[in-house]
Amino acid sequence: MSTDDTHGPAGATPDPAELVQDPAPRVPPYHPCPSCGERVKVNADGRLSKHPRRVPLPCPGSYVPVGPARIPKRGGDGWYRDPVTGQRLRSVTTTLNQGSAKEALTFWAAKIVAELALDQVPDLVRAARNPAERTEMIDWLRAEPIRRRDDRGDVGKAVHRVIEARILGETVPPSLLADGSLRPYLRHFFAFVADWQVEFEASEMVVAHYAHQYAGTLDYLFYSAPLAARLGVPTGTLFAGDTKTGGELDQITYGGHRRGVYPEAGLQMAAYRAAPYGWLRSGERIAMPPRHEVGVVLHLRPGGYRLIPVRCGDAEYAVFRHIQAVAAWSTGAAKTVIGQPLAPPDPPTTPIRQAA
Structure with a gap:
């Protein structure tokens, strides 16, 4: 296990030139139409151009996605859309964010703001005496957790991008190699x-x-003879892996969890494991092979790595299904639960009889 930046040859960073591989195969300018069989021009969005079918009507194969354009993509709303069927599928990570509590994030955000405030006491005192500066200071402090999250997120995305390119043999942007x-x-x-x-x-x-009704993007699937031996399973067992770059190595939260590797990782990986279909880079949809019920989280930090086994079997998937229901409720039916305040009833219209 790597524990520091002085890890030996096995952990040495390869020459940047080794990371620059040939790009992934691209869709050719022309592609056979699945309906009429003719070679048809492919538009910039990966769909076949409009073309006739020996009758005065466009071929049903017009605008059909081909190649990588057939792979569902996640939109900014947290949903994937299958370009072939048009079906919308909620993202696994969106589901977990909307359907499960993030108590640790609440305490982390409070800690970050408190630390920043103590570092800026003179500015806080000055801002407290001026209403305009006070509002500006509050907004600045409140945004600190978002800034920290975005900074960590940028690092995580960059690391994932380089790792993906290394695994798949794609070109790594020079800007990442120079970082x-x-x-x-x-x-x-x-x-x-x-x-x-x-x-x-x-x-x-x-x-x-x-x-x-869900979709997601798994980090990687892999084989590892030492891991299989450690878990007591056959050498040919296929494992799922997920890389996390946040938190700190070997730090435990007040709740007893590893900082940066939280139990929700098991639910996320369980959802990926239960998904029957996946897409190759070519755009071909395939049936997913069986994967072991224990995966791993690779916790990467500048000071080393830890390989953390994570349960992602049927029991974890059952919990994910419950979270799906909560997420669907919280973003849908929850809006119809609370009604408008009721007005007091009108006073009675029948005169009250006076006693004799």
Whole structure:
């Protein structure tokens, strides 16, 4: 296991030139129409152009997506859309965010704001005497957790992008290769690959469950003889892996969890494991192979890595299904639960009889 930046040859960062591979196959300018069989021009969005079918009507194959354009993509609203069927599928991560409590995030945000406030006491005192500055200071303090989250998110996305390119043999943007802050993460990632004799089967693959109406993008699937031996399963067992770059190594939260690797990771991976379908880079939809009920989270930090086993079997998937119901309720039916205040009843119209 890599524990610091001085890890030996197995964890050494490869020459940047080794990371720059040929780009992934692209859709050719022309593609056979699945309806009429003719070779048809492909539009910029990956769909076949409008074309006739030997009759005065467009071919039903017009505008059909081909190649990678057939892979569902996530929109900014947290939903994937299948470009072939048109079906919308809620993102796994969106589901978890909307349907499960994030108590740890609440305490983390409070801690971040408190630390920043103590570091800025003179500015706080000055702002408290001026209403305009007071409002500005409150907004600035309140936004600090978002700034920290975005900074960590940018690092995580960059690390994922380089790892994905390395696994799939794609071109890595030169700007990422030139970013020295990413090198420790990559060094420890390659240490993980060497230490555990990892053989990757897939990376950043979109998977979906149509019947249960969700989709997501798994980090990677892999084989590892040492991991299989450690878990007492056959060498050919396929595992799911997920990389986390937040938190700190070996720190435990007040709730007893590892900081940066939370139990929801098991629910996320369980949803990916239960998804029957996935998409290859070519755009071909395939039936997903069986995966083991224990996956791993690779916790990457500049100071090293930890490989954390995570349960992601049927029991965890059952919990995810409950969270799906909560997410659907909280974003839908919850809006219809509380009604408008009731006005007091009108006074009685029948005169009250006076006593004799």
